[in-house]
Amino acid sequence: MLVLTRKINQSIQIGQDIEIKILAVEGEQIKIGIEAPKHVEIHRKEIYLSIQEENNKATNTSIDLLRQFTNQIKK
């Protein structure tokens, strides 16, 4: 991993069109501004990972269970 030290209002340029700027440091929190093309998706990593994890868990439903629940809801 490349490690760079930055001060407030300093930026990092990634490729031609992505800029990451340190806006503020408040105790343990750091505010970061990101300029990137619209097609580049930006997510908080832990949220992205939790969606990924939930998607994986969601694919294991048996047909019997679905049938059973469909009947259960109908009643």
Next chain:
Amino acid sequence: MKILTKYHGEVEIEESQIIHFRQGLPGFLDKTEFTIVPFHEEGPFMIMQSIQTPALAFVMISPFDFFEGYSVKLTDQLLETLEIKEKEDIALFVILTVKEPFEDTTANLQGPIVINTKKKLGKQFILSDASYKTKHYLTNQLTSSVKEG
């Protein structure tokens, strides 16, 4: 064309029934084509079946039937990606993680599936605010909807 599905065996579908997820879904980035069909003629379950992989299917519901007040603000970026021009062209579902007993089943309200029904484009939209999580129990909503219906 004929495809093999996880829940309905071999089924015949039209090209026009294929929804394109250009970037796949988190965890399934290489799965870019799905079709959405009801699990059964009755009941709330919709199946999002991978065209490429018969064993891959998601169980979904319409969140608005189960979570009163559920609302999602679609970003300009999403509208652009899905080429959405009219509100009427939008369909929205949430993925269930089905567990037994049914009371343990959860809905992922943080990553709804948004579809442009006209252009047949879809995407899992990841909400960046913290108001919804990946696991919301259906129980209460289900119980009340059963009583009413």
